[in-house]
Amino acid sequence: MDCIAGLLSLREGQAFVIHAGAHVQDIIDNNQIFRVLNRDVVKFMPLPMAQDIALHDAAGETLGLSVRAFAVPGKIPLYQETSDDPRLLASAAAVIGLAITGPGGQRMVYIPGCAAVTDEVRHEIAQADLLFFDGTLWEDDEMIRAGLSQKTGKRMGHISISGEDGSMAALSGVTAARKIFIHINNTNPILCAGSPQAEAVRAAGWEIAYDGMECRL
Amino acid sequence: MDCIAGLLSLREGQAFVIHAGAHVQDIIDNNQIFRVLNRDVVKFMPLPMAQDIALHDAAGETLGLSVRAFAVPGKIPLYQETSDDPRLLASAAAVIGLAITGPGGQRMVYIPGCAAVTDEVRHEIAQADLLFFDGTLWEDDEMIRAGLSQKTGKRMGHISISGEDGSMAALSGVTAARKIFIHINNTNPILCAGSPQAEAVRAAGWEIAYDGMECRL
Numbered sequence: 493m494d495c496i497a498g499l500l501s502l503r504e505g506q507a508f509v510i511h512a513g514a515h516v517q518d519i520i521d522n523n524q525i526f527r528v529l530n531r532d533v534v535k536f537m538p539l540p541m542a543q544d545i546a547l548h549d550a551a552g553e554t555l556g557l558s559v560r561a562f563a564v565p566g567k568i569p570l571y572q573e574t575s576d577d578p579r580l581l582a583s584a585a586a587v588i589g590l591a592i593t594g595p596g597g598q599r600m601v602y603i604p605g606c607a608a609v610t611d612e613v614r615h616e617i618a619q620a621d622l623l624f625f626d627g628t629l630w631e632d633d634e635m636i637r638a639g640l641s642q643k644t645g646k647r648m649g650h651i652s653i654s655g656e657d658g659s660m661a662a663l664s665g666v667t668a669a670r671k672i673f674i675h676i677n678n679t680n681p682i683l684c685a686g687s688p689q690a691e692a693v694r695a696a697g698w699e700i701a702y703d704g705m706e707c708r709l
Numbered sequence: 710m711d712c713i714a715g716l717l718s719l720r721e722g723q724a725f726v727i728h729a730g731a732h733v734q735d736i737i738d739n740n741q742i743f744r745v746l747n748r749d750v751v752k753f754m755p756l757p758m759a760q761d762i763a764l765h766d767a768a769g770e771t772l773g774l775s776v777r778a779f780a781v782p783g784k785i786p787l788y789q790e791t792s793d794d795p796r797l798l799a800s801a802a803a804v805i806g807l808a809i810t811g812p813g814g815q816r817m818v819y820i821p822g823c824a825a826v827t828d829e830v831r832h833e834i835a836q837a838d839l840l841f842f843d844g845t846l847w848e849d850d851e852m853i854r855a856g857l858s859q860k861t862g863k864r865m866g867h868i869s870i871s872g873e874d875g876s877m878a879a880l881s882g883v884t885a886a887r888k889i890f891i892h893i894n895n896t897n898p899i900l901c902a903g904s905p906q907a908e909a910v911r912a913a914g915w916e917i918a919y920d921g922m923e924c925r926l
Contacts, residue, residue, distance in 0.1 A: 493717065493720075493742070493745055497714075497717045497718070497742075500710065500714045503710070504895075505857055505858065519742075523741065524740065524788055524789065525710070525714075525740055525742065525788055526788075527787070527788035528710055528787065528788050570744070571743075571744035571745050572741065640722055641722065678721075
């Protein structure tokens with residue numbers, strides 16, 4: 493949802509290219525509301541997994557960037573769920589990360605949702621200069637304790653930041669010059685400036701994303 | 710689209726009530742992406758035609774407002790079209806206006822899309838203190854002449870502002886203290902401050918809506 497709802501605001505005839513993996517492409521193709529995008533103007537390009545793809549604008553001009561999509565442990569979106577069966581919730585194609593490489597070889601890795609830091613995820617992150625990583629929750633049950641939801645982070649497909657099996661521990665060896673938590677839920681105490689959790693994150697070399705943040709490589 | 714896309718941004722567990730006519734309710738019910746609205750939290754209320762309905766918040770408290778929906782000539786949304794047949798495009802239930810009455814009897818009438826000013830439309834507007842009306846186009850073919858679209862206003866279900874059969878002429882007898890054109894397309898020259906068209910609209914007692922505009926009754 494976070495990645496496709498904005499398309500409904502980009503329907504006014506401006507030419508652009510959407511690079512989408514098969515799972516997202518299917519959602520868009522099969523949902524009537526996305527017919528607001530005029531296919532004569534908006535071009536769709538497939539986003540194959542684990543391949544470096546050179547990016548072009550709608551006129552075919554090169555952008556000097558390449559993108560590589562890779563599989564990340566996770567689950568299908570909530571609105572697509574038809575069952576509580578964990579085997580149906582997991583889908584290799586539903587959750588991806590992106591590695592974007594610039595003309596000078598600068599590498600940004602973007603993983604807004606991640607259920608577990610596997611060897612494959614760690615491999616994709618290894619060469620990053622800038623890492624954006626899933627910072628949804630501090631602890632797995634914080635939404636339940638806040639009385640806001642019955643869902644754990646595990647049920648939502650999000651690893652927590654803290655703890656022995658959390659992302660901060662799992663990614664302690666990452667050498668990226670900048671590591672930034674993104675996709676931060678409003679129950680996550682790292683959003684409170686000066687909280688012990690925010691301090692712990694910063695002490696481990698992480699930054700905390702905010703609206704309007706800009707990064708340069 | 711303009712009236713339902715924002716629901717995707719209101720999915721975070723806040724309780725509210727959606728009053729929707731049957732046509733819009735069907736769109737939302739039958740589109741998977743709107744499952745992001747938790748039906749335990751977000752309540753749907755029917756919006757019958759030509760009846761005054763007292764409005765309440767999600768906790769059942771009265772808001773002191775009543776709303777009345779009424780049929781307006783128009784067409785189904787573009788993304789729902791399956792044919793160019795004008796008989797299929799027109800739908801009595803697809804396009805509505807709203808009259809909202811406050812505790813002191815103040816009456817606002819809101820008609821963002823309207824293909825023709827019929828006697829029924831004129832009747833609903835008659836008692837308005839504040840009128841918001843479809844100001845999409847100045848002339849029926851302005852999008853074609855600008856090279857932006859092959860569609861006329863008539864094809865889109867929007868009456869133009871200017872001309873003998875335009876909305877300004879048809880609504881010249883309206884007694885509302887304030888009349889404001891809304892839903893203004895980016896090809897409409899009334900958006901250019903000081904243009905002859907903007908001057909003509911203002912000379913006829915109309916205002917031109919802008920982002921962030923607030924009105925009090």
